[in-house]
Amino acid sequence: MQFRPVKEQLEILMRGVTDIVPQDELEKKLQKSYETGKPLRIKMGVDPTAPDVHFGHTVVMRKLRQFQDLGHTVVLIVGDYTAQIGDPSGRNKARPRLTHEQVLENAKEYQEQFFKVVRRDQVEIHYNGEWFSKLPFSKVTELMGQFTVAQMLEREDFHNRYTANTPISLHEFMYPMMQGYDSVAIQSDVELGGTDQKFNVLRGRDLQIFEGMEPQIGLFMPILLGTDGKVKMSKSIGNYVGLNEPADVMYHKIYSLSDNIVENWYELLTNIPLDEVKQMMADIAAGKMNPNDAKHRLAIDIVTQYYGAEAAEAAAAKEREIHSGNAIPSDALECSVDAGSYGALDLLVNIKAFASKGEARRMVQNGGVKIGGEKLADPQAQIEIKGGDQLVVQVGKRKFFKVNF
Amino acid sequence: MQFRPVKEQLEILMRGVTDIVPQDELEKKLQKSYETGKPLRIKMGVDPTAPDVHFGHTVVMRKLRQFQDLGHTVVLIVGDYTAQIGDPSGRNKARPRLTHEQVLENAKEYQEQFFKVVRRDQVEIHYNGEWFSKLPFSKVTELMGQFTVAQMLEREDFHNRYTANTPISLHEFMYPMMQGYDSVAIQSDVELGGTDQKFNVLRGRDLQIFEGMEPQIGLFMPILLGTDGKVKMSKSIGNYVGLNEPADVMYHKIYSLSDNIVENWYELLTNIPLDEVKQMMADIAAGKMNPNDAKHRLAIDIVTQYYGAEAAEAAAAKEREIHSGNAIPSDALECSVDAGSYGALDLLVNIKAFASKGEARRMVQNGGVKIGGEKLADPQAQIEIKGGDQLVVQVGKRKFFKVNF
Known part of the structure; x- marks a missing residue:
């Protein structure tokens, strides 16, 4: 196939990139691909330990999409085997182990979201169980022999856990080998990842060289900060935007x-x-x-x-x-309550808008609660509701509850 | 089958033992075996990294023989898979890796010597490739997950290598898991080993417990000092007695x-x-x-x-x-030299009795060399030899050369 000139490709591909290791080889690979008409194989690995995809994950996916748009092949590796260990990168404790069934279930959900960013053509999808389920034990020991304990413990995450006496399970030391061997198995030219993936991606290079292959290039994207502009986007912190949100x-x-x-x-x-x-x-x-x-x-x-x-x-x-108060957002929380007569504060606690009546009272007194579009002025107000009614409760600027009776 | 009373068995079995872990369980196991008529399974693992067996190795083999003589079953595990890694116990660097062929060849020679001590009945022999060649990757990660990095690095040998910046390959961390899993695979009741095996044997207990089995007991024998009475018997030091010696x-x-x-x-x-x-x-x-x-x-x-x-x-x-000078020992070194006329010192260097003529001269002057049963007095002596002759050269008390011409 006919590719765009290397310089044009690089201009697009370099956008937002934090680091390329080694710098000079990407251009060479693109040049060779241009001359031979052979697309590069762009690897991205994902361990679907949790299926929710947010904008933080799309930074790398969008880069994959750029490679695709330039004619290259995306190879998505669903780490059904690695997920059972859990990537220890940047972690301060071992991840909980998932069953194979959980992983496959998550993987399905993950892919639906993945394809909102990445095109469905020019994609290969592999589960790494394809090769790991067949990997003979003697090969495992051979591959493990390519890594040293010191190399692992020089990693900041492992180092911190080791010095803090937080247990590191030996199977976690197998993770970089596995991610590296994925690159051998699919013969990747470029592996994409966040900057926290540098160690693992470079181990893939090592193993490819060990296996006599032309080694992959690591292309690293920055970690996206969340909506608060302060820390890494994360579902648990709440500063995220999910791909599945309305x-x-x-x-x-x-x-x-x-x-x-x-x-x-x-x-x-x-x-x-x-x-x-x-x-x-x-x-x-x-x-x-x-x-x-x-x-x-x-x-x-x-x-x-x-x-x-x-x-x-x-x-x-x-x-x-x-x-303007004329609509309620799609992420309003729906809840149900028995029909009847409620003290306003009781109702607010009942629908879990507040943890206690004291908290609810303070917010009402500050004018921060609306019921049915009207500001609730009196914390002692009594609210009567018939079955079948729906009442919209608004707390602060944007927390809405649709209460069904 | 009918066993001897536990007390009698213990009297025999405790001879020379350094440690039993845990102490109280051996008696219980023997009691149960006595009551049920079921022999205990006594495990010994060997990595035939070198096929030469010396008295140092027989200390544990003799204990196996005692168990056999008492009616129990010896399970010899030939570590064809573990040998390819090499036991890191007590080592200050990684062992060279052997090929599977080398290991099998060594194993054959090893067994010939093993059966000079251990009876051929009441023995099971297993190569651990039996189970490791079939061990799925997911099981490997599960088993590795039972160990921690700290546990490994607390071991003196690994600790010393780590702090001395001597590389430890990750596959060496797999060794204790493998030895431990051997115990699971053959359902051992007792594992024998030298005191340097304590860590590995106890990991076998851990894995048996993890797999829901009654755990094995570790029975540890001392390390035999060599003929010099100073250090561990070892072929490389020369203070050994080999089982194959005349x-x-x-x-x-x-x-x-x-x-x-x-x-x-x-x-x-x-x-x-x-x-x-x-x-x-x-x-x-x-x-x-x-x-x-x-x-x-x-x-x-x-x-x-x-x-x-x-x-x-x-x-x-x-x-x-x-x-008395009337016989020469079986381990006299045989060598060949062309017939002709030799200066005495040249001849001694020629047959490699000495590294240099200077060394040879000093020994001759000290009266330490005999040729043909006669003390060699003159370092300048000329020695004439016809083809077909044999000449016995003696250096010091017990170094003999049979020189053929």
Whole structure:
């Protein structure tokens, strides 16, 4: 096949990249691929330990998509075997072990989300059980012999656990070997990963060299900060945007993004030319542009990627309606309560809007609670409800409850 | 089957034992075996990394034989898979890896020597490739998950290598798991080993418990000191007696034993009652017995075990003849030299009795060299030899060369 010139490819591929190891080999590989008409094999491994995909994961997926769009082949490795160990990278304790069934179930859900970013053509999908289930024990010992204990314990995560006397199970030391052997098995040219994957990706190079292959290149993407602009995006911290979230919720979360990372999100999550992005940032700094307009454009661009332009505009419109009190967002929590007469505070605790009546009272007194669109002024108010009714309860700016009776 | 009472068995089995872990369980196991008529399964693992067996190895083999004589079953595990890694116990660097063919060849030679001590009935022999060649990768990771890095690095040998920056390959960390899993595979009741095997044997207990089995007991024998009475018997140090050595050489080496370990050798290498041994030692201390008589009895007892009583007596007789200059020992080195005329010193260097003429001259001047039974007085002597002749050259007390022309 005919590829675009290497220089053009590099311009696209280098966007947002943190590090390439080794630097000079990517160009050589692209040149060879250009000359021979043979696509590069771009590896990405995933351990579907949890099936929820958020924007943090799409940074690498989008890079895969760029390779695809340039004619290269994406090789997704679903680590059904590695997931049973759990990548110890960056962890301070051993992961819980998953059963093979859990992993396969997660993998299915994962792929549905993966293909929201990556095209379904030019993809190979492999489960690493394909080779590990058949790997003879003697090969395992041979591969393990390519690693040293010191090499493992020099890793910051293992080092910290070892010095803190937090147990490291020996099977965790097998993880880098397994990830590395994946590269041997699929003969990857490039492996993509977050910067926390550097150790594992370089071990893949080692094993490919050991097996007499041309070694892969590691291409590392930054870790995306969450909506708070402070720490790595993470579901457990709550600063995430999930790929499965409704368009209006997605729009809202991006529109509420912390100012300091708007530029970074543009770079990592859109294809808008970086010159334009720089200009916007300069305009904002000069007071010539409202930061919200930059966030609106970012949100429209990203929501469009997942739901199309029309849905993105609708999401923006709904955000404005919610602000005016004329709509409730899709992520309102639904709950059910028996029909009857309730003290307002009892009701709020009952639907788990607050942990205690004291907490609820303070928020009501601060004017932060609306029931049925009306501000609740009196904490002692009695609320009567008939079966079949629905009541919308709003706490603060954007926490909504749809209470069914 | 009907066993001897537990107390009698223990009396025999405790001879020379350094440690039993845990102490109380051996008696319980023997009691159960006595009641049910079911023999215990006594495991010994061997990695035939080198096929030469010496007395140091027989300390454990003799204990196996005692178990056999009491009706129990010996399970010899030939570590064809473990040998390819090499036991890191007590080592300060990784062992060279052997091929499977080398290991099988060594194993054959090893067994020939093993059966000089252990009976051929009541033995099961297993190669651990039986189970390791079929062990699925997922089971390997599960088993490795039962060990921690800290547990490994607390071992003195690994600890020393780690702190000295001597590389430890990860496959060496698999060794204790493998030895432990051997115990699971053959359902051992007791594992025998030298004291340096304590860590590995206890890991076997762990894995048996993990697999829901009644765990084995570790029975540890001391490390035998070599003929010099100073350090562990070892072929490379030269203080060893090999099982394949001729009767007269075996006799000679035992008869020349360092005084300080005669009692220990009686305990570990013979069945002579310990009371009798103690009495001999007391007699020697009191000047009532010549230490050589104790060594003679020891040598006769041991040589008899391998060659029979008649050969043992013949070996003793030959030792006396050699001392009187009337015989040459079986381990005389044979070599060939062209017929002709030689300067004495040239000849001595030529047959590799000495590294240089200077060394040879000093020994001749000290009266330490005999040629053809005559002391060589003149370093300048010229020696004429016809084809077909044989000349015996003696250096010092017991180094003999049979030189063929």
